[in-house]
Amino acid sequence: MTAQLIPTRRSFPADDPIFALNAEANTRKAAGESVLNATVGALLDESGQLVVLDSVMELWRGLGTMEVAPYAPIAGDPAFLKALVRRHWPQLAAAGAACTTPGGSGALALSLRNFLEPGQSLLTTAPFWGPYATLAAENGMGLVTAPWPGVGEPLNAAAWDGALRHLMTRQGRVLLWLNDPCHNPTGRSLSAADRAVLLDLLRQVSALGPVTLLLDFAYLDYTREPEAVEAALRDYAAFGTEGRVLVGASLSLSKSMTLYGARCGAIAFPWCAEPALQAALTQSCRGTWSNCAKAPQSLLLRLEQDGKAQARLTAEHRHWSEVLSARAQALDAALVAEGMKPLHWQGGFFVTVATAEPEAVCVRLKAEGVFTVPLPEGLRVGICGMRAADAPRFAQALHRVLARP
Incomplete structure (x- = not known):
């Protein structure tokens, strides 16, 4: 019965589009x-099995009853929040205003509830x-x-400045979600020069x-360029310290720890400890989940105290980063x-493969047995689920599809 649903809730697709494409691919494979x-958004090994980091699972299996069963504080364990923030900025002594969230998505949702009014708009990248x-x-x-830079192209400063000023004029505030470094879905990070330009635009608009x-730091542990990631984190820390713009991070254990099903992350503003901000975030937690x-x-706290486990985890991240890099190189x-x-x-x-008419191209590729996710700007390709050996088949199928009138 749908009459009980309010009218605006009656016309959604039966499943998330990405999950629906993945289900269709699996059904055809099973046949x-x-x-x-x-289309897969999780890291798979060469046999198509989900990668689960051994160092993490050993810690998980060792958790005691009282590390699992009791309620955690509404805002999360303060020691956990500090440890999670320090994984990205080890020099910081505290997490600032922060709350534990169900994955990175929970952090994003909390930011909407607290930094925009209903009817306003957030700003992010395209794609x-x-x-x-x-x-x-x-x-x-x-x-x-606003547009993400193309390969070999600089940030379109005019477009970003226009988008920022348009939103500020229209609604009196700006919330920007920035998935950098290791941008989803292009796999490319901002250059140091582009990052400097964007941060200066934010200073001006502030x-x-x-x-x-x-x-949005979902993928930092899987990169071809760890030194560039560390440099980006330093840039953002310096920007946050200025205090002109409120700088925070959406943090997640899903990819970094292969704990997708644990649904744990955080929203943190390491350079702001204002009680009003902490109270607002905590209230949002209480009123949602x-x-x-x-x-x-508890697992992250165990990891923080176990140097050998940390070293093993770092080695696993480097191994799988190298696997992803090999897949990307094979695809190129x-x-x-x-x-x-x-x-x-880069990470x-x-x-993302730029194409005209991505929806139509996606449909044609499905006829070839190749499944991708269409975006307005092209096709999202999950190298996390592709083997390097699959690259020629993908490229050949794409070439055939694009060559058709």
Whole structure:
């Protein structure tokens, strides 16, 4: 019965579009068809099995009853929040205003509830992770984009300045979700020069009204360029210390610890400890999910105290980063062999192939047994779930599809 649903809640698709594509791919594979499934958003090994980090699971199995069963504090374990923030900025002595959340998505949702009014819009990049729009819509908000730099291109400062000033003029405040470094879905990070330009634009706009920058750090542990990631973190820390823009981060254990199902993360503003901000975040937690699971918080605290486990985890991250890099290099080589442009992955689980009419191209690729996720700007390809050996098949199928009238 749908009459009980209010009219605006009656016309949603039966499943999330990405999950629906993945289900279709798995159904066809189970029926015996040869399928290349590049829709997956989790890290798979060469046999197609979910990668689970051994160092993490050993700690998980060692958790005691009282590390799992009791309620965690509404805002999360303060020691957990401090430890999670220090994984990114070891020099910090505290987490600032922070709350534990059910994954990175919970952190994003909390930012909407506290930094925008219903009817206002957040700003993010184009392309972006599709559920950003879902999160905004579920909170009665819109989404505005500014372009992510193309391969070898500088940041379009004029477009970003225009988007920032448009929002500030229209609503008197700006909330920017920035998935950098290791951008989902392009796999490319901002250069140091581009990052400096963007941060300066935020400084300028902050003179006109409040600006909040929330950094989405889902994929930092999987990168070809760990030194560049560390440099980016230093840049953001210096910017946050200035205090002109409220700088925070959406942090998650899902990818970094392969604890997708534990649904644990945090929203943290390490350079702001104002009681009013902490109270607002805590109230939002209480009014939505109440509190988060204790077990993953306990696990991170165990990790913080176990130097050998930390070293093993670092080694596992480097290994799988190298696997992802090899897959990305294989895909670039295969695309070039078919007369197409390389994608130049730097980090994360995805790359984006720019195409015209991505929905139509996606449908044609499915007829070839190749599954991708269509975006307005092209096709999201999950190298996290593709083997390097799959790259030629993908590139050849894409070339055939694009060559058709």
